[in-house]
Amino acid sequence: MLKKISLLLLPLMLAAAAPAEAADMTQPVKTLMKLAEENWRAENAGANDYFSEDLLGTIYSKSFADAYRAASKFPAFDLPEGETTGSPFDYDVIANGQDGCPFENVRVEDDGDGQVTALFNNRACMGDDPANKEDTVVIFHVEEEGGKPVIDDIYQVENGNSGKGLKEQMLEIAKQ
Template sequence: MKTPRSFLLLASLVGAPVAAFAADPTVPVKTVIEVAAGNWSETSPTANDVFDNERLGQLFSADFANVYREASKHPAYDPPEGETTGSPFDYDPIAGGQEGCAFENIRVEDDGEGQVTALFNNRKCLGDDPAYKEDTVLIFHVVEEQGRTVIDDMYRLEDGQSGKSLKDELKDIAGQ
């Protein structure tokens, strides 16, 4: 009796390690960095919100999205007429400020165990100070949710240490 190939393939997949099917944890981080980098492009900057509803639903955990939506009820600036929510940030949390340069030398690395690090330089154009030549380093905490990898939090590296949680910052804003 012949065994169908599809059965053999299925049988071999059943024994395969689960990790082989895990989503690439760098994908949501790369997407966020690409959107932010586009906003700071020297040639044709975009005006895309990293935290728009579509990206909140696709790239971020349900918990992060809920915390962001609560914080957006306290926008940093007056929202357009007829709108009641807006960005809770008065700065770009990816670029790390209101001033910056085009992102250069972007790298996204899977550090394992739910941590992905993004490194880039976005301050070279600000001057000759050695600090402007240092990379911006963001540490993303990613989780598996409904079969996909999503961002649950982000931390900026400050003086070699993990800075404040972006989600905690949003919770502080929402608590106003």
């Protein structure tokens, strides 16, 4: 009887001893990129807020969300009567601009060590200039917080170099 119980428990013990499956570090980036793709469709035109309270509480780190909330007290545009916060940015922080085309050829790559890269073309409709054929590259710093992957910073890549992180920009805006 003891041998039977031992044989029955063996698979359970092995499963418990197996390492936990690693979290998909690309998941919060894929969520954000899906919203960005939807925003740049002609029929949707910016309907999704990358920094809604729901997203700030789910796909971003606490420190990133806190930096956004502090910066949102200094909105880039005049607010409607009664509102006290708004976007501190006057451009789309994923597309890195105010003008663009529907996103094409969107790819999200896990580069390891907390770096996730999104590549896409959002200038193909702007003509035959070779620059309009190049991918836009956005680097996300993703970390685990509370047992799940979250975006802790976003970096635009221009001319092969990443600039200042979005979190640093938000902290500077909040110092106004």
